[in-house]
Amino acid sequence: MKQNSGILFDKKGKRKYFTQQERVLIEKAAAKFPREIRTLIGVLSYTGCRISEALALTSDRVDFDEGVIVFESLKKRQRGVFRAVPVPPKLLDTLELVHSLRETQEGGKRKNKVLLWKMSRAGAWRKIRDVMIAAGVDGGPKLSPKGLRHGFGVAAVTVGIPLNLVQRWLGHAQLTTTAIYADAVGAEEKKIAERMW
Secondary structure (H helix, E strand, O other): OOHHHHHHHOOOEEEEOHHHHHHHHHHHHHOOOOHHHHHHHHHHHHHOOOOHHHHHHHHHHEEOOOOOEEEEOOOOOHHHHHHEOOOOHHHHHHHHHOOOOOHHHHOOOOOOOOOOOOOOOHHHHHHHHHHHOOOOOOOOOOHHHHHHHHHHHHHHHHHHHHHHHHHHHHHHOOOHHHHHHOOOOOHHHHHHHOOOO
């Protein structure tokens, strides 16, 4: 394993990220949970955002016209650093259905900064883990919201998204941090190698 592999694997060599197939299983399992949990899982899975960034998301940061969700990068040393992450229309439709975003966006300045999820980080973490367990995915260190973030990074690199875009979407300050996702192994590495065959 390469030098940065400790970010994607624990000391026993267990993956800290979900494969694309596991992410699909988690999304299907989320359909049996309350709608707010389903949308939280969807945002984490389709954007690779940190759980704290998702929980800080307000209705005015979902841009239906551009098809993006705008996150404030909370790990930066200063406030007011934002990034836009493209998301599929089905996620935007689900967010609208569950959170009535267009209504709050059109309601004036006072109304348009409504938090999408009103729960603590620890509470959200537990609910997300419950969905993952219900999905029947193999346990281990990946059973956390960060497993979805890492899964997003690995999936992006596997399908050939340029590292500079993955860096921007994940909110990394350094490209070297993003490059860990090129460290994928197993089925993901095989898919990358197949592009050369």
